[in-house]
Amino acid sequence: MKKKSLKEFLFKKIIIMVILPMFILSCASILISVNSIRKRIERKNIAVINMVNHFVDHYEELIMQVGEVFYEKHVVESEKNNYLNTLVKTHHILGKIEILNLKGVIKYSSQGSEKIGYDMSNFEFVEKAIENDEYHWSEVMQSSSDGTQEIMLAKRLGENILVGYVNIENLNIILKESLKNTGSKMVVLDNIGNIIFYDIDGMDSERKSEIKYKYISALENNNSKNENFIKGRDTIIENYGRIGKTGWDILLVEDVSKGFIFLWDFYRQIVFGIGLFTLIIIYISYSGLDKLLKDMNKLKLISEKVSAGELPETLNYEISETEDLAGKFRLMGKVVLEREKNIKEKAAFLQNLLDTIPSPVFYKDKNHVYLGCNKAFAEYIGVKKGELPGKGVYDVSPKDKADIYKEADDKLLESGEEQVYHSKLMDKDGKIKDVKFYKSVFRDLNGQKNGIIGVILDITNLKEAIRTAEKKERMIEILLDTVPLPIYYQDKDGKYINCNKAFEELVGMKKDKIKGNLQESVWGEKLAGCSAKRDMDLLKNKKHLKSENNIIDKNSEARIVVFDKTLFYTEEGEIGGIIGAISDITDIRHMQEELKVLSIKDSLTGIYNRRGFEEMSERIFKESLRNKKNVSIIMLDIDKFKLYNDHYGHQAGDECLKKIAEKLEKSCKRPSDIVGRYGGEEFIIFLPDTTLEGARTVAEKIRKNIENMEIEHVKSRHGGVVTVSLGISATVPNNEYEMEKLIGKADKMLYQAKELGRNRVEG
Incomplete structure (x- = not known):
């Protein structure tokens, strides 16, 4: 059967579906009776009446909305006339708006204050509005201001009458x-x-x-x-x-003069107009269709070139919409080509990555047909890598082995979980090898199973090594006994199989009493219960496990140890149990604690260094910020300390700093008071819940205590003894940044104390 072109098909459809129906419709329309025309006119006129009714309803609703808006808005008294004027300008249907009291006197007017106080109570429609809250329209009236004719509408709203004007011309x-x-x-x-x-x-x-x-x-x-x-x-x-x-x-x-004589001419003109319009539409449609078909061929060219891996050049189009569509097609083609290039690059990268893996790797679909492999797999079974895709498991392996592989793959596809098992595999030389399969399913973007990926581990040599190792089991035990770390073996039920001497020494029990017993007999119920739970997780998840625990050794001393546990398997690939090693990190933890203390303490004086002071004071400062409590800072500096060092030597200077630090700690007796060495001979004290007056009292006490120590200082101008200058500041913090300002103010006060002669408190 000969197929028609789109142009021919549409042309015939236009003739059948447009011209013929339009001709029949035109003839039928001539036969419409005058009666039906009259009824149509009547319905049209009823619609006009409804439009007038709608205008009245709309105007009444508009008046009500204006009233509601006027009373909802909190407008000051002096602006209410202006506000009404703004509402009138917003709605062109409104001529004027006035608000009357229940006596009919105008309170507010969109025309301004000159209308205020005018009495409208003698108008019939206003009287009716005062009596009830329905809408009441007036007859046509002449405006007193400009002589224009207008109609008014009154509506009662609470204790007021809202009057709207409709200009007859509008x-x-x-x-x-x-x-x-x-x-x-x-x-x-x-x-x-x-x-x-x-x-x-x-x-x-x-x-x-x-x-x-x-x-x-x-x-x-x-x-x-x-x-x-x-x-x-x-x-x-x-x-x-x-x-x-x-x-x-x-x-x-x-x-009347026209009557209905015009009907025939009217409908004849309609028929002629429809026919002419139809011919114009056919011509326009035919011309547009021809241009559209040309543009469609160009769009088809874009698709063909993108399919061939080329980016097409920009062409000229007859129709602007088609040109826009072609631009989008071309942009889409560019994106497709770029994505195709990226996919090919990623595929090549993944294939190169697979080829670098020394173990044989393969992947196949859910119908057991190979999709690909790495170089190691192709070499292992003796095929070319490019020949494997498309082959089934029975094409590569003997039937008895293929049956085993297929059964395992079916189970894996059904469960969706990882699969590990031992099997036999013939290599390229025809030798049967012991191998271990590691398999997993791979899925599409929707999570549906698409196939299997597997890794083969040749364990032939490993099995031989295990058999040899069994003969040397005793040698291994001797070797384990030389390892300083405690090592032990447990079966899946948690019973000890073996251990080394280091383990015996740690728990204070002999090996023969450890073997066959559960962990409770070695560690006690609390630790054993926790360890048994971790062992269950290890047996379930089959992942390496590392945990830190506190234990009591054979000397009843507390120790901190790390348990490293992993699973061991039998020759059949089943879990044999757990092997664990214990590392004693007690000394490491103690050293870490010491280092932490050293990091925040001044090595010379033993009080907080600057870092330690900032960490400790910040925590208490934030607490004071939450509770809105006073905080104070004291900053002090040893007077003429450089001269002290130059005269007495740095060793004496260090001793002086130690004594000053000790005296500061004794002077600040509250646990929450923080004393720190801020740098050199400068010290800082943080006093929580302390006002400025309280800080001044503490500072003066410190000054006197240090002066009363009578540390000799011949270069001092204050009695030949060591003295200090102090600056104080205090605040009730409002934000977390005020701590820095507080310290800055105390430092400024310290500088002022030095300027004013030293050995004093300022702030």
């Missing part, structure tokens, strides 16, 4: 816009016959008066409104409606 603009595309002619009268809106040619003032007169006469004579009063020599009533909320009447009219 209303005419809105209603004309609504009638613009309806073809209807309309007259709207208020409840006393005033014409609010009209859209009839030749509606002069004489005709308006005539309509009002007939309207009032109809009210007086029949107590009802009769639409026939609007009939004239050139119009006919088509519909009549009432706006219930306002009491307005709507008269919708059509031109």
Whole structure:
């Protein structure tokens, strides 16, 4: 069967699905009765009445929203008129807005303060609004300010009356816009016959008066409104409606002189227009389709070039959207080519990585077909690496071995867990080798199992070595006994199999009493219970385990030891038990503690060094910050200490520093007080929960205590003894950065004490 081109197919479809239906539809439309046209006009006019009703509803809702916004906003008294004016400017339907009290007197006006106090209580619609909270519309009125005609709406809101004005000219603009595309002619009268809106040619003032007169006469004579009063020599009533909320009447009219004679010409023009429009659409569609097909061929070229691994050049297109799409296709092609290049590079890298692994590595899909391998695997089984992909396990191994491998692979794919087992494998020379398989499944991005990757470990020589090792078991035991680290073996149930002499000496028990017993008999229940739990985790996870414990040795001394544990396996590949080694790190831990102390203590004086002072004071400072408590700093410096060193020597200077540090610690007796050597002959003291006055008392005490030590200092100007100058500062901290400012202030006060003659306290 001959296939049609897209162009031919669409062309025939346009003829069948567009031209023929349009012709039938046009013929059928001519047969539509005048009656149906009339009903359509009536429905259209009803829609117009509904639009007027909608305008009334919308205006009432707008007035209510304005009132709610006005009372919700906290506007100062002097700005309320301006605020109403702003609301009027925001909503063009609104002419003016005024707020009245329940007596009908204007309180606020969008026109400004000149309207304030004007009494509107004599208006009927205002009186009705005072009596109830419904909407009440006025008849057409003439504005006293500018003479324009307007209609007003009143609504009670609590203790106020909200009055909105609708300018008749603005209303005419809105209603004309609504009638613009309806073809209807309309007259709207208020409840006393005033014409609010009209859209009839030749509606002069004489005709308006005539309509009002007939309207009032109809009210007086029949107590009802009769639409026939609007009939004239050139119009006919088509519909009549009432706006219930306002009491307005709507008269919708059509031109009598035209009648319905225009229908045939109208529909003939429609048929001709539809036919012409259809031909234009066909031409445009055909032309656009031709351009689209040309651009589609160019898009196809992009796909072909990307598939060939090339990045296509930029071409010119007939359609801008297709050109944008081609740009996106080209960008997508660039991304695809870059990703393809990255994937190839990564694949090459992984293959090179696999080839560097000395153990045979292979990977196959879930149907047991090899996908690839490394160089070691190809050499081990005697095949070329490029020939392996696509072959099954039965193509590579003898049937009896292939059955074993397939069964193991099926179990692995079912469980999804790692698999380790021993087996036999024929190498390239036809020799049967003892091997150990390590297998695992690999998954796709959705976590679905895609295949198996495996590593083969040739343990032929290892097994031979094990057999040889068994003959030398005693030699190994002797060797283990020479190892200074305690070493032991346990079975899977936790019973000791063997140990070395170092282990015997650690626990104070002989080997024959250790063998066959559980850990409780060696370590006690507490440590044994903890160790047994770790052993269970090791047997389950099959990973190396390292833990630190406190034990009591045979001399009843506390020791800190590290247990290093791992699993050992039987020849069949099953877990035989646990082998462990114990390292005594007690001395290391003690040294670490000593080093920690040395890092924060001054080696000469034994008090905190600068680092230690900062660490300790920072912790207490943060606590004071949380509790909003006072903190104080004292900084002191030995007066003329350089002259002391020069005269008495550095050794005497060191002794002087030690005595000063000792006296400072004795002077600050609270555990929370921190004394530190800040550098050279400078010391610093942190006093938590201490005011400035308290710090001054402590500082003065320190000054006197050091002076009373009477350490000889012939170069001193203060009695020939060693003295100190002190600076103090205090605060209630507000943030964590104030500690630095506090120290800086104390240092400044120390400098001031030196400037003022030394041997004094400043701050």
